[in-house]
Amino acid sequence: MKVLVFIEQRDRKIKSSALEALTLGAKLAGSPKDCAALVVGHQLDDSVVGKLKGYGSDTTYVVDQPELKLYNTVLYAAALEQAIKTFGADLVIGLASPMGRDLLPRLAARLDGAIVSDVTALEGGGGKIQATKPMYAGKVLAKVTLLENAKQFVTIRPNVFKAESLGTGSSTVTKLDIKLPATSLKSVEVRKGANEKVDLTEASRIVSGGRSLASAENFKILNELADVIGATVGASRAAVDSGYAPHDMQVGQTGKTVNPNLYIACGISGSIQHMAGMRTSKVIVAINTDPEAPIFKIATYGIVADLFKAVPLFTTKLKKLLEK
Amino acid sequence: MKILVLVKQTPDTETKIRISANNMGIETDGVKFIANPYDDFAIEEALKIKEKGQAQEVVLLCLGDEKAREPLIKGLAMGADRAILVENAQLTQVDSLGVAKVLAAVVKAEGAGLVLSGKQAIDDDNMHIGPMVGELLNWPHINVVTKIEINGQTARVEREVEGGQVEIYETGLPCVLGAHKSLNTPRYTALQGIMKAKKKPFEVKKVADYGLDAATLVKGQKTILSGFMPPPEKPAGKVFKGDDVENLVEQVVKLLRDEAKVI
Numbered sequence: 062m063k064v065l066v067f068i069e070q071r072d073r074k075i076k077s078s079a080l081e082a083l084t085l086g087a088k089l090a091g092s093p094k095d096c097a098a099l100v101v102g103h104q105l106d107d108s109v110v111g112k113l114k115g116y117g118s119d120t121t122y123v124v125d126q127p128e129l130k131l132y133n134t135v136l137y138a139a140a141l142e143q144a145i146k147t148f149g150a151d152l153v154i155g156l157a158s159p160m161g162r163d164l165l166p167r168l169a170a171r172l173d174g175a176i177v178s179d180v181t182a183l184e185g186g187g188g189k190i191q192a193t194k195p196m197y198a199g200k201v202l203a204k205v206t207l208l209e210n211a212k213q214f215v216t217i218r219p220n221v222f223k224a225e226s227l228g229t230g231s232s233t234v235t236k237l238d239i240k241l242p243a244t245s246l247k248s249v250e251v252r253k254g255a256n257e258k259v260d261l262t263e264a265s266r267i268v269s270g271g272r273s274l275a276s277a278e279n280f281k282i283l284n285e286l287a288d289v290i291g292a293t294v295g296a297s298r299a300a301v302d303s304g305y306a307p308h309d310m311q312v313g314q315t316g317k318t319v320n321p322n323l324y325i326a327c328g329i330s331g332s333i334q335h336m337a338g339m340r341t342s343k344v345i346v347a348i349n350t351d352p353e354a355p356i357f358k359i360a361t362y363g364i365v366a367d368l369f370k371a372v373p374l375f376t377t378k379l380k381k382l383l384e385k
Numbered sequence: 386m387k388i389l390v391l392v393k394q395t396p397d398t399e400t401k402i403r404i405s406a407n408n409m410g411i412e413t414d415g416v417k418f419i420a421n422p423y424d425d426f427a428i429e430e431a432l433k434i435k436e437k438g439q440a441q442e443v444v445l446l447c448l449g450d451e452k453a454r455e456p457l458i459k460g461l462a463m464g465a466d467r468a469i470l471v472e473n474a475q476l477t478q479v480d481s482l483g484v485a486k487v488l489a490a491v492v493k494a495e496g497a498g499l500v501l502s503g504k505q506a507i508d509d510d511n512m513h514i515g516p517m518v519g520e521l522l523n524w525p526h527i528n529v530v531t532k533i534e535i536n537g538q539t540a541r542v543e544r545e546v547e548g549g550q551v552e553i554y555e556t557g558l559p560c561v562l563g564a565h566k567s568l569n570t571p572r573y574t575a576l577q578g579i580m581k582a583k584k585k586p587f588e589v590k591k592v593a594d595y596g597l598d599a600a601t602l603v604k605g606q607k608t609i610l611s612g613f614m615p616p617p618e619k620p621a622g623k624v625f626k627g628d629d630v631e632n633l634v635e636q637v638v639k640l641l642r643d644e645a646k647v648i
Contacts, residue, residue, distance in 0.1 A: 132552065134516070135525055159546035163528055166513040170482055170520035175607030178511050191611060196509050200402040201411065203509075204611040211607040245539070245557025246525035254549020262547065266647075290648065308567045309549050314398045314507055315422050315566060323647045334398040340616065344645045346637060352626065361645060362637045363624035374634040379648060382638060 062188070064090040065150035066118070067141060068100045069160050071132075071251075073109050075100070078263060080116055080224035082154045082217055085183065087117025089152065093230035094119045099144045101137050103130040110234060117227040120148070124237050131248035132160055136241050138167050143239050145172070145212065152190070157216040158262070165214045174212035177205045179318075181221050181341075190215075198314035198337035219263045220320050254309070258293045261312060266292035266323045269312055269339070272299035273328030273350075273368060280306060282369070283327060286376040289383065295319065297329045313338035325375070327368040331356030348372065386440045386498035386558070388431040391488055391518070392460060394453040395421045395508045408612040409478075413452070420456035423503025425463075425571040426564035430533060431501050432464045433569065439535045442466050444495060448473050448487050454587075461582035462574040469495075471590045475599035480606040481509070485517035487602070490595040492522060497559065504529045504563040515563035525556045528563035 066086040068079045083098055090096035097120035098113050105125045113121055124140040141164060145153060153168070155161035157179040169176035181202075182193035188209040196203045207213040261267060268287045270280055280294065287294045296306035298313050312319050314334040324342035329335060331347070331354055339345070340359055347360035348371045357363040364371055396402065396416045403412040420428075431443040445460045445468040447453045457468040471487060473479075492500055500522075505512035512528065519526025531551065532543035535558075544552045545565055592599050623640070625633040641648045 133554075134519075134527070138520075159529060159544075162512045163516060166481075166511075166516040167520045167526070169513075170485060170517040173482070173605075173607070175480075176482070176513065177608060178513065194510075195616070196613075197396070197402045197411070198507065198510060199616055201404060202614050202616055204614070206609045206611050208607050208609065244525060246527075246560075247555045249541075249553040249555055251546075252543075252551040252553060254551070258548065260547035260549075307549075309545060311566075318510075323641070323645075332399065333401060340619070344641070344647050345619075345622070346641070352624070357622070357624050359619050359622070360624070361619075361622045362640055363622060364630075364633045364637060365624065365626040366630045366633060370630045371634055374631055375638065378634060378638045382642065382648065 062090060062151045063095045063149055064152045064154060065145060065148050066096070066098050067153060067155040067161065067164070068098045068113065069156055069158060070100060070102050070105070070109060073102065073104060075109060075112050076156065076158070077224070078156050078158070078219035081219065081222040082156055083113060083116040083118060084225045084227070085217065085222045086154045087227060087230065093117055096230065097122055097148045097150070098232070099124070099141065101129055101140045103127050114232045115226040115228050116230060118230045118232060121232045121234050122147070122237050123234055124239055126239070126241065128241055131251060133246060133248040134163055134167060135244040135246045137164055138171065139242050140237070140239055141168050142171060143237055147237060150212070152213040152215070155216045157218045161216040165216050169214045172212045174214055175207040176214040177207060178216045180215045180217045183215065195318070198318060198334070199340055200337050218320060220265065261293050261295050261310070261317045261319050264293035264319065265321050266290050267295050267319055267321045268292045268325045268327065269295035269297065269329060270300055270306070270327045271297040271329035272303055274300055274305055277305045282372050286325070286372055286379070289376050289380045297335050298332070326356055327372055329356055330354040331359070387442045387444060387495060388434060388440045388499045388501060389444050389446050389492050389495055389497040390424070390427050390431050390460070390465065391500065391502035391514060392424045392428070392445050392447045392453070392457060393421045393506045394418045394447065394449050394456050395506055398422065398507060404613045404615060408614070409610060410613070418452040418456065420460060421503045421506045423505060423564055423566065426566060426568045427501040427503050428460050428463055428465060429569045429571040430564055434535055440499070444469060446488065446491055447471070448476070448484055450474065457587070458579060458582050459574055461585045462578035463572055467586035467588070469588045469590055471592060476592070476602060478610060479602055480608045481511050481513035482517055483602045483606050485514055485521055487592055487595070487597060488514065489518050489521035490597055492518065494595055499559055500561040502561065502563050504565050515561050519561040524560050526561035526563070527554055527556065529565045530562050531565050531567045533562060533568070
């Protein structure tokens, strides 16, 4: 089976999770000659694509044009389509990221293909593939079979599959020249967020606050803890609806689904919709004054205490520990 | 301009999801169905565009069954002009591309100048429909949209991506835009609005009305649902109580390092 992996970059930086996709692609392909990477953008020299060396693919397709500096669905779709055809890919793997989840469904529709998004496990290869994906924000796992009579597309959830340098694959760069289609869609600019931290969906550590924080200012104590352990700060829907945190910080069914190694829930009771968004976190610490709070049912470690007392103690103690 | 808003019926977000006995779906008995929460933002935005005089008609479109009636009536009560419910009786297991083919056919038949949808449905969480409908119509699509400004035949659109970054686009119309939560605040629907909404045009259609054949769509699908399973149970955790909070925190910090090995 020939596998093409869409390698995502922004500002000429390859996403670390893209190496997870490439590792998976190389394994499914079975041989470096049957695995190719695709990088789309502008000024993609070796300082960008060199990172792919050793991850099991012989070919790195590069589509490098000024019009592709910023992500543009229509133009990137043309690049991906060309690479699929040039390589003769049977399976395309991308990330379940804002870019991957935008681009791959468009291509699947164009090529009348099979697609499963936000995949957390994948079995098979060389034909039929069975993918596992969370539905109902993780309250259910669905097994979906991608039929072999079609081009297959999957986007994988970041932080689930392992990135592993296999030490194989020559990663030979092949430039693809593409005649870009005429489109009315223009990418104007990317406005940087106030929050330059790792996005919640990719964060390996998250400190999250609920309505008990009682004000936007009080999120400061969560930020202090997050700074000490290199975490991203999240919030419950109750905290967002109360105006204590912006919506892009919301974890839960109508917010973000997260999958960190460590999730520290501060003053979050654990509504069904919140837990749906974070229950797959590997280790969950819950701090809440109510011993009956549902969050304690899924917490690895729970502390029944006032978060305003416990969180600063966590900050001091973890800081001491990490400085050792 | 006519705006078509794609609506899906989904279980309420506070629903405790139970897998059905055959593992191929969820129990729907006693489950409250609502319009997919993100679709409310799409409906609201369509109404705002109409109120600015930039559109003449807002039409709700749903591929579904009777469960969709109430959410659609609610959308009409918000102010949409009419609703089209395309029956999915023979298409309940069709994949997202099959659904997108039906929706695109209706958009074409209606001659819409703009399609709005929620960024994703909270049941299958696929996020496929916007990009697919855009592709099938050969229109641009922009998903996870937080701001829309229509200026004649073009629109300036903001889309939220990772790390709080925002991609800014200019696009020609027609196009497909997928609404995110921070796009607007959906209006409240009063009871008398619902009574009035029941008198608005509500068409129930079949896929054949749009030149499609249900059997061909089912045969043409490329992914098959093999079954549902519950997520793995978390083993019971340790809960610490007591007045000496410092001591409780100390114990957990130690466990995070020595037992869980995450610090």
